Amino acid sequence: MSILTIKLLLIAFTGVIAGCNNNQSKSIESSNESRLTKNTVKDCAGEHSAEAKLRTVSIVPQFSASRIHSDYWPLLTEIGKRTNICFKLDQQKSIPSFEVGLKSGAYDYAFMNPYHQVMVSDIYQPIIRDKQRLLTGIIVTNKGSNINSVQQINGRTLLLPAPNAFGASLLTRAYLDKKNIKFNPKYVKTHQNVYRGVARDSELIGGGVNNTFNRESDELRSNLSILVETPGYPAHPFSALKELPPEEIKNVQNAWIMIAKDSNSKDLFRQVQIKIPIKANYNQDYAPLKNLRLEKYVQ
Incomplete structure (x- = not known):
């Protein structure tokens, strides 16, 4: 067998192997896409x-x-x-x-x-x-606390869900600023955390909104009082x-x-x-x- 023939056979054999590998790769990709689709269906x-x-x-x-x-x-x-x-x-x-x-x-x-x-x-x-x-901002207190006026908030810790929460933080902070009342904000991520934090500690005050407050359980709301409520907006x-x-x-x-x-x-x-x-x-x-x-x- 000549050297040229051997080279041609080797090239052909290499092509067959590459083709098999490509087909196997495509099969794997197709299988992965199928699994992704099935998972997506479950998740949407x-x-x-x-x-x-x-x-x-x-x-x-x-x-x-x-x-x-x-x-x-x-x-x-x-x-x-x-x-x-x-x-x-x-x-x-x-x-x-x-x-x-x-x-x-x-x-x-x-x-x-x-x-x-x-x-x-x-x-x-x-x-x-x-x-x-309409959405209103509210400031809540623990029903067992002695806080019954806005002025008593001065110098206290105010729980808020996040800096840019519209009603719970922006409206309440603007309201207190107009009253020249200073407080220490503590951001606790969610409205739920605000209400539960105030319910557990009579020294704390919290900012929320009417809509989320009304969705809490009767048991939780029975431990809280609304001290302030802002005007409403869409x-x-x-x-x-x-x-x-x-x-x-x-x-x-x-x-x-x-x-x-x-x-x-x-x-x-x-x-x-x-x-x-x-x-x-x-x-x-x-x-x-x-x-x-x-x-x-x-x-």
Whole structure:
């Protein structure tokens, strides 16, 4: 056998081996994609067909991730089925972490506080809000404490969920600032932590909002008193990333409204703090918040 023939045989053999390896690699990649798809289906709420669009949703972490998941999953499932979308919850452990995602447009949809919407109005548009419910900031005390006037807050520790929580922190801090009352802020991540901290310690005071306070158990609320309540403003919007297809945004918005017309769906909306969903309008509902001049308190 000539040297040229041997070389040609070696080249052919090498090609066969490479082809087998490539086929094996493609098989592995295909298998991985299949597993990823199956896992994604398990992790998202809504339509699970091959044609469904996968979208991320993040909810401002006023409560624990497990509670947010149980509250939102049923409604997102129903919306997704009507819009051919599967919603994947992308929950953050703290409000500051949630804000980082908002500012970078990391979520396709988000439930955010009113001032968040002002902060990211160039990235997100509000599409749904509650028709009747207004958001108020509240300052709560332990019912067993001797604190019965705002002046007694001076020099005390005030529990707050996060620096930029609209009602719980921005509104309450602005209120106390106007009264020239100094306090020591302590940020404890969630509204739940604020209420539980004040309920355990009669020396503490906390900032929250009417909506989250009213969702706490009767037992917890029986240990707390509302010392101050601010004026009300349109509550948290459910907002969409402006880069999404306009038709999709409109379909999601309409799905909220249509589902709400079903009397059997009331529990779905009560759980997500939007009892009577209506279409939101940024200029009318949230732009006026700029006049509150809260930017001096934003961190």
